[in-house]
Amino acid sequence: MSAWTLVFCAWMKELDRIVSNNIKTTFQVEGAWARVRLNIVKFSDEDERRRLQELYALDIVDTPGEPAFDRITRLVADVFQVPTCLITLVTEDRQWFKSCFGLQEELERSRSTEREAAICQYVVAEREPVVVTDARLDERFADNRFVRQENGIRFYAGVPIQTSKGNILGSLCIIDTEPRTIGERELARLVEFGRWVVTEIELRRDLREKELLAERLQQVIAKSESQAVLIRQAFESGLEGRLLCDGSGRIVLHNEKLVEWFRVQPAHYPDVRAFAGHLLQSGEARSPQLLERLEQLLNGHVELFAERLDYRLKDGERRVYEVTGYVIGLTETSPQHYYIGIRDRTDEEKIDRMKSEFMSVVSHELRTPLTSIMGFAEIIKERNPEADKRHTYLQTIHREAKRLTLLLNDLLDLQRMEAGQQSYLFSPTDMRSLAAEAVEGWKEHATHRILLQAGPNPLFVYADPERMKQALVHLISNAVKYSPESDRVEVKLMEEDGRIHVTVRDYGLGIPERAREKLFTKFYRVDNSDRRKMGGTGLGLAVVKQIVTAHGGSIHYVSEVGQGSSFTLAMEKYAIPSP
Structure with missing residues (x-):
């Protein structure tokens, strides 16, 4: 069974689960078309401005085709048994196809149409799936040139491409030259495929950002020998341990922070796998998935990872590290490398624990005098005790109020002192x-x-x-x-x-x-x-x-x-x- 067949089966299983768990969609049939009713947000000029701002920030319009998106349109067309599947991005004046499976030759070359002729603009404007069972019978599209032509659009179903920021960039749509209907389960699957498109777009954005960082680092590494000292100083600076590996995982550069922490020379190991294996076998280290995640990075299965490493030194001291790894040098002119960073989080975790404990203690210390104050104040108010008892109760209230004031003053004083804002009258x-x-x-x-x-x-x-x-x-x-x-x-x-x-x-x-x-x-x-x-x-x-x-x-x-x-x-x- 091929990898794509396994992926497809996993997707179908997940979609069936969503539908069987009563996905919150209802249908409203009007004439010859139906739509899934989702949370509808009224479209506005401000929505359009934000939408276009994010779309152009992604730098995806007018870019070459990419296999990740083409795989989706091919798979969707196959699943729904339609001749055409498109991933469209709608700008202010046109719709542009990031991927177009089964499109007419003329449109496949231009990869765009004017926005006025795009049915997908309704998906963007209405922020919900749009289904047209027969476009010839829908007054909105009957005069559309892509509907009127021979073998034109008859059936259309499009779902929003909605980013994590809530903006609708365009649609994932399926098109047929024959009228047809689409069931609730099928439309729910199409919605999930639309979310897959969003995931690919945002992964593409993240990858571009990493590529920019990788290019900068690779440029530094590739500079002349006169800048080697500067590179070494930059790599040595900072508070984290650092490793740079080539495409096979061989360690080509490391900083002395690693030697200081783990008392070993990373360069003595054949590759980063062996170095990580040593850490896990010595000092009672624990990180169940570190070796697996490293292998996934080196094999190209993941672009980055982050794992926790608990490390107990031979003298009994316990340290906590965060190990991160990612790919650098993804361009044709720069060979692929891997960056591994190890950051000591021991003190951070101790501070977090101390803060949590402090909040618990302060809550208790505040609650105790407040309870006394409120209790005795209520007795005085409700029971009107004799004068001697009233005096005793008031003394208790005054004492607890002073205690509360001292605590609050300590908190405020310490904050001012640490910020250098405390004034002294010498x-x-x-x-x-x-x-x-x-x-x-x-x-x-x-x-x-x-x-x-x-x-x-x-x-x-x-x-x-x-x-x-x-x-x-x-x-x-x-x-x-x-x-x-x-x-x-x-x-x-x-x-x-x-x-x-x-x-x-x-x-x-x-x-x-x-x-x-x-x-x-x-x-x-x-x-x-x-x-x-x-x-x-x-x-x-x-x-x-x-x-x-x-x-x-x-x-x-x-x-x-x-x-x-x-x-x-x-x-x-x-x-x-x-x-």
């Missing part, structure tokens, strides 16, 4: 007084005593007092939150080597070493069940880091799991000028 600031204010806010905390250790003398830095106090409050808040079994947090100030050091010490859970690199990253929270129960957004330390960095200071920490943590921020001491 002035000589006594860190001793500032720390005392921050500690005072926790004086009535039910579970922890906040102990301040500072000498009697002021410790000045040049800072924005509000922002620096915000950083201290975040450090104290974290210390309290993550030391649930302790009853105290220590805040210590000291001067050393011309710098002011502020240390916040807790006796809580501690921080595992694996979290060190990411601890000050926004949205990051140490991943264990003890901390999950405590909530938090993962923004506090990111805000602290941004503030301290903007002040020219530094922040570091020491920690031991189960024993607690100490966070120390250091700022240059500000010398108060003598009076």
